[in-house]
Amino acid sequence: MKRNSAAAQPIPFTTLGLKHPLWVRAGTTDEVCLREVFDLRTYEFAPAAMPRVIVDASANVGCTSVFFANRYPDAKIFAIEPETSNFQLLEQNTSPYKNVIPIHAALWSANCDLAVSDPGKGKWGGARDPLINKLARVKQFAG
Amino acid sequence: MVEEHNIPQIDLLKLDIEGAEKEVFEGGASWLERVETIVIELHDRFQPGCRAAFEAAIGDSFPHHAHRGENLWVSRQPFSLSSDSRVSGVDDCRHDAPHIPIIATMLCGNNESLIGEAIESIIDYVDKFLLIDTGITDGSLTIAQSLCGEKLWVEPFAWCNDFARARNCALELAATLGSVWALTIDTDERVEFDHVADRESLQQVLASNPDIRAWLVSSRDGSYAKERFIRVPTQLEWRGRTDEALCGATAEQRAVLPGAKFWEEPKTAEQFRKKLERDLAVLQEETQFKPENARWWYYLGQTLEQLGEPTQAIEAYRHCVELKTGWAEEAAWAAYCGGRCLVSLERFADAIDLCALGLARQPASPELAWQAGYSCYKLGRDRDAIAWEEMAVSIGEVDGSKAARHRISFRHLPAWYEGPYDVLRHAHKRLGDKERASECEEKYQTALKTRLRFASEGINSSNQTTTEELPIPAVRRSSLTRGEVKRVAILGLYSSGSTATAGILYHLGAQMGKRFWGNYYEPQWLSAQLRRWWDEPRIRETVALSERVKLLKRWMRDLSLDEPEVVAAKHPLLTLCGPDLIQAWGKETKFIWTHRPLDKSIASLARRGWWPEHFVRLQEKLWEAANSFFTNQEHLRIEFADVLKSPDEQVDRISDYLGMDVSEQRRQRAIASIMREGSASPLATESLERA
Numbered sequence: 001m002k003r004n005s006a007a008a009q010p011i012p013f014t015t016l017g018l019k020h021p022l023w024v025r026a027g028t029t030d031e032v033c034l035r036e037v038f039d040l041r042t043y044e045f046a047p048a049a050m051p052r053v054i055v056d057a058s059a060n061v062g063c064t065s066v067f068f069a070n071r072y073p074d075a076k077i078f079a080i081e082p083e084t085s086n087f088q089l090l091e092q093n094t095s096p097y098k099n100v101i102p103i104h105a106a107l108w109s110a111n112c113d114l115a116v117s118d119p120g121k122g123k124w125g126g127a128r129d130p131l132i133n134k135l136a137r138v139k140q141f142a143g
Numbered sequence: 144m145v146e147e148h149n150i151p152q153i154d155l156l157k158l159d160i161e162g163a164e165k166e167v168f169e170g171g172a173s174w175l176e177r178v179e180t181i182v183i184e185l186h187d188r189f190q191p192g193c194r195a196a197f198e199a200a201i202g203d204s205f206p207h208h209a210h211r212g213e214n215l216w217v218s219r220q221p222f223s224l225s226s227d228s229r230v231s232g233v234d235d236c237r238h239d240a241p242h243i244p245i246i247a248t249m250l251c252g253n254n255e256s257l258i259g260e261a262i263e264s265i266i267d268y269v270d271k272f273l274l275i276d277t278g279i280t281d282g283s284l285t286i287a288q289s290l291c292g293e294k295l296w297v298e299p300f301a302w303c304n305d306f307a308r309a310r311n312c313a314l315e316l317a318a319t320l321g322s323v324w325a326l327t328i329d330t331d332e333r334v335e336f337d338h339v340a341d342r343e344s345l346q347q348v349l350a351s352n353p354d355i356r357a358w359l360v361s362s363r364d365g366s367y368a369k370e371r372f373i374r375v376p377t378q379l380e381w382r383g384r385t386d387e388a389l390c391g392a393t394a395e396q397r398a399v400l401p402g403a404k405f406w407e408e409p410k411t412a413e414q415f416r417k418k419l420e421r422d423l424a425v426l427q428e429e430t431q432f433k434p435e436n437a438r439w440w441y442y443l444g445q446t447l448e449q450l451g452e453p454t455q456a457i458e459a460y461r462h463c464v465e466l467k468t469g470w471a472e473e474a475a476w477a478a479y480c481g482g483r484c485l486v487s488l489e490r491f492a493d494a495i496d497l498c499a500l501g502l503a504r505q506p507a508s509p510e511l512a513w514q515a516g517y518s519c520y521k522l523g524r525d526r527d528a529i530a531w532e533e534m535a536v537s538i539g540e541v542d543g544s545k546a547a548r549h550r551i552s553f554r555h556l557p558a559w560y561e562g563p564y565d566v567l568r569h570a571h572k573r574l575g576d577k578e579r580a581s582e583c584e585e586k587y588q589t590a591l592k593t594r595l596r597f598a599s600e601g602i603n604s605s606n607q608t609t610t611e612e613l614p615i616p617a618v619r620r621s622s623l624t625r626g627e628v629k630r631v632a633i634l635g636l637y638s639s640g641s642t643a644t645a646g647i648l649y650h651l652g653a654q655m656g657k658r659f660w661g662n663y664y665e666p667q668w669l670s671a672q673l674r675r676w677w678d679e680p681r682i683r684e685t686v687a688l689s690e691r692v693k694l695l696k697r698w699m700r701d702l703s704l705d706e707p708e709v710v711a712a713k714h715p716l717l718t719l720c721g722p723d724l725i726q727a728w729g730k731e732t733k734f735i736w737t738h739r740p741l742d743k744s745i746a747s748l749a750r751r752g753w754w755p756e757h758f759v760r761l762q763e764k765l766w767e768a769a770n771s772f773f774t775n776q777e778h779l780r781i782e783f784a785d786v787l788k789s790p791d792e793q794v795d796r797i798s799d800y801l802g803m804d805v806s807e808q809r810r811q812r813a814i815a816s817i818m819r820e821g822s823a824s825p826l827a828t829e830s831l832e833r834a
Contacts, residue, residue: 027296042212043157047180048220050621051154058160068155078148101148106160 010089020096023089030061030089037063043090053084058106061086062093069097116122158183162190168200175200180218186819189292212376244346246271247370248313248321252302254330257408258789262290264333268345269326270294275313277302278804283330296320304425307381318376324349325373331408334360334371336400338706348401352700354693356426357389362407368399384425386442394695401704415449422446430459437462437469441477453484457497460484464500475505476553482514491518507546509535513558516566525570532570535563541590561590612743628703629801630728633713634721634772635737636765637758638747642784643817645713647794650813651805654707665714669698673716680757688723695720695727709801718765733801735775739783741766790817 012021013034024030036042042062052054059079068077068120077100081087087104094100156178158164164185169192182203185193205217209224216224247269251258266272272291276284276299287295300309303449310327311764317325324346328334337346349358349372356379360366368388378390391582410418418614423446429439444459460481485494498515502508509714513700516531533741538546540559547559571580631653635641645664672694673679676686702710717724724732739747741762748758773780779800786793794813798805805813 033318036212036319040212041322042214043182045182045216045222047154047218047222047223049154051179053150053153055153056153056157060159064157074156076150106163127197134505 007087010092018066018070020066020093022061022063022093024061024063024087030063033060033063037067043067054078056080058082059090059098059102061089062100062102065090065094065100065102066097069094069100073099075099078103080105144763153178154180156181160186162186162193163192164191165196168193168196172200175204179220180216180222181205181217182214184213185215211424231536243270243320243322245269245324245326245349246273246317246320247326247328248273248275248310248317249288249328249330250275250277250300250306250309250313251283251330252277253279253281253283254427255286255661257330258283259286259290260408261328261330261332262287262337265326265328266290266294268334268336268339268342270342271320271322273298273313273317273320275300275309275316277309304421305384307383310381312389314373314375314377314379322375325375325377327373328373329407331410332405333408334403334405335363335448336403340567352398352696354395354558354697355398356392358398358400360403360405362399363404365450369405370397371403371405371715372400383438383613384429385422386426386438398700399704401706407830408602419446419450423450430462434462435466435468437466437473440466441473444477444480448480448484453487457484458486459495461497464497464504471505472550472553475501475508475511477501477510478504479510479514479553479555482511482518486518486521487513491522494518505550507538507550507704509539509543509547509563510555510558512538512564513566516570517562520570525574528566528570532563532566536567539563541586541593556594558642560594561587564590624738628707629709629733629803630699630731631709631711631733631735631801632717632720632724632728633711633737634718634720634769634778635715635735636739636741636744636762636769637715637749637753637759639715639739639742640781640786641713641715641737641739644735644793644797646707646710646789646816647797647813648711648713650816651709651794651798651809652707653709653711654702655711656702657714663713666698666712670714670716672698673714673720677719678714679716680761682719682757682761688726691720692727693722694822695723699728708805718772721768721776725776727781734773734776734778735800736769736778736780736796737783738780743783783806786817790814793817 008099010025010030012023022034023049024034051068051072054065054068054072054075054077056068056077057080059065059081062079062081065079068075073128077097077109079090079094079100080103081090082105084104087102091102158167158181159166164183166494184199200551201217205219207218208222209216209222245268247265249258251260251273251274261591262272263680272287272294274284274287274291274295274297280428284297287297298313300312302309313327314325315730326334326565339348340532356370356374356377357370360371361368370392373389374711379389380392381387383785412478426439426446429436430443433439440459444463445458447453447456447459451580455534460477463469463477464481466474478497482494482498482501485491485497495515495518498511498518501511502515512531512535514808516528516535519525535543535558537543540547541561541564558565563585568580568583568587571577571583614686618774631648632650633641633645642663645655656669676691677683678685698712721734724734744766745759745762748762754761755774779796781793781796791810791814794810
């Protein structure tokens, strides 16, 4: 892997206002997600009514779910992630929040096996770095 | 899932599923009935048709839409993307990781011999270094790691022979990483910050103008500049698989970054050939698929010429010249380059034809006339040669109109100076006209010296169109930061002596603009703006104050780039802009009021016969504006009558008022300028009348 060797290990980010630290692999796209969610406030919104059920697909390591869990403590949040190493971190990150339910799967319209891979764009591939081209078992969840 | 967890309704569904949207939504999605709001990132880039499938699936059921970043929000109910005031802890949920103001981005393959110096030249000025790895197998990565340390971020990128695409991807990633500025640097480029001390000062300079989307860095010899700092996230886009250009920025959104220069490490013969071969493949495809785009034909010609294929190069250049849709300057330059190839093949008659074609596209091209004349001389057509070269002289720098200065790029300076005389001296000699030959010989020597002197003084003559015979270099100071440039405005009625006063400042070394309107020291761009703002000669406000301030700021910024001691603006209509100037240039702005009684100013303008129906009202309005503005504004008042009576005293008053340290030579020039101004100045006219 062409990266700072120390970077792939998850490190805790203590972000102000969060009840529990968020573990991300610094120097990978995890950190990008963290910045998108907490610096760029990508999912900030003011809905007509307070949300009670939120579905986060794909949740990656759980940044968005944790953001919503802090923002809407009374809502139930389903965090779906197909990729195994991401899912492990997702579970770790969301375990302190009782209102988040992590689910190891992907949203799809039919049962199938999927190779989650990077088609060459070099950026966000399905399997986020450092796990390019891993086969993930995916099952149906929609409908 | 909905059934498993017994959920009657989903209030918010976040979907970021990497191109699988198409499969999810295609063929209908009845479960959407239970969803209130969706936030989705559509990946049409990975999987075309995602957006269409999504839009078809949601139909009209989600009438409320919004965008933020790459996300599309749709909802059945009204909502907003502002923060939700009903929720507590809105702002203390902030992430405290360090912010990344400046990120460097570099495309890199196997470049271990070059990459180190490139990184070293900028690494202290950036917060992160993004290396787009296009297939490194040599030591480049190790070098980057050792020089960048923690700052390094490597992103693999499957190389697809498309520079624009790779650069756009780098910009996108830089934005996502949370940076504000993306610095683009190539492995063979080096950046030198001569007036920017550190990262913080660089940030300040970059932030100094919020309108700027892309800062250009000029090359060390000043001959051109490239977009190197781009504000992200950005709507701007690199285009072109090779010789790529950044598109989408308006003139107001681009500026040259003060205090920085770049240069390129010369390529070895082997590296150069490799680059040319790679470019050739791309350009051949581009010209095949987009034959109407003149740009690619030009670059194809250039690449072929450099590869030693003049015959093919000529064809490509000719395509560029003949396409009427392209940029005239580029077409003329293609004609020059094609002509150069033809001359090298001794096809002189064809060279003349191509040069003539080029001149039709861009007449301000002494290069073309010079080359046509040279070709005639080689064919033994001495009289034709003389005709062409006389034409070159007439648009050239030495005895001509200096028309070529108004072109933006592409130049061959010998053609502006000594080149035409070189041909003339030989042609005359061959015709037996010894007298003309030796005359031209002399001209040739002087012109050559003039050009070489400019080259050694580093003056970019194209930027200095002046009323003088020779450009005067702006006074340079050793170390300057922004804000130390003195800003001066000369206000006053028409025919109130403002031109003479402006002449004094100009000869004292003030930067007053690039192209003047006539001999009035009125910069063309600013004059045109002022006329528009005030609907001259009617004098009514047509443009809002905020807009005027913005443009005045921009003008000042452009003229301050070379860091002159003084930047001065002169135009009678500026008299209407007193408060605008304070707002745009700050309270430290110095004002000079060229004062002359209203009746005399009116009478003088009457003699000139300008705007017969409006001139009285116009002068009255300027008079009103000047009197009301200067009641409470510190200024230097220059009486019209005194300028002629005691020019030396006025010159000293001005230099004292501005705190300028002026050499005796400059002082004398300034004094002399008053006496020998052309017919432009009413002073000159009236002193003649009096005599």
